[in-house]
Amino acid sequence: QILSVTGDNASNNTTLTEALAEALPEFQGDFARTRCYLHILNIVVTLNLLSILN
Incomplete structure (x- = not known):
């Protein structure tokens, strides 16, 4: 069962x-x-985590 698909706005x-x-x-x-x-x-969460870890 698939509830939702999450992605960017790309046509694919x-x-x-x-x-x-x-x-x-x-x-x-x-x-x-x-x-x-x-x-x-x-993207925001990833960049924030990277700034904390580095």
Whole structure:
């Protein structure tokens, strides 16, 4: 079971969610896709952790 797909705004992620929606009827396609926000949050957290560790 797939609840959500998280990724940046690249077109290949759109293609992936469209293919999953066709292959898995219970998958809600673009509604179940979390765009850019989490990608940016990941970058911010990673940079902060690196600055703490270095």
